[in-house]
Amino acid sequence: DVVMTQSPLSLPVTLGQPASISCRSSQSLLHSDGNTYLNWFQQRPGQSPRRLIYKVSNGDSGVPDRFSGSGSGTDFTLKISRVEAEDVGVYYCMQGTHWPPFTFGQGTKLEIK
């Protein structure tokens, strides 16, 4: 199974400042079809997860443009350009290239400093 490793696991950020979360996979996520199936999810306290980014860098509908995804191969990053209070929650990466099973990172808890 592909192991997804996120860092940091805890991320205190000052309002208005940028934030960055790293996600590394145990093998390349480049699929033979040319796509890289790496998604990012946000889970606010008490809510269901919500997909933010799919295939590394594509923003889902309604996602603020302060969220961006980048990376390739085994190294991926979710960036928030300016953190707002509503961004508090846990962020997960998930790979969908080598499945089954689909695998998630451990989660990164973002809090306001």
Added chain:
Amino acid sequence: EVQLVESGGGLVQPGGSLRLSCVASGFTFSSYWMSWVRQAPGKGLEWVANIKEDGSEKYSVDSVKGRFTISRDNAKNSLYLQMNSLRAEDTAVYYCARGKSTSYWGQGTPVTVSS
């Protein structure tokens, strides 16, 4: 608007069974793979199973193979998860999600396995 509404969770004894349901609306259900993902209390997300649009392909994580069965009824816009031989470690909130890449999620239904 895409909506996924799970039901069927509850308290069950070890070794018992439960059948979870998920009713979909706001999209053409029969055109999408569907998935189940779970989250144990205070823990992260774990993919459980998925099923192809027409039900012809099904996949699941090793820890539930032989115990859980995913199915769907496209005429009823419904997804199911039959869970047998339940164990304490199956205790979690179970989410229904659209697609292999889980683009939309329901609100979840809690399952507690305890004596």
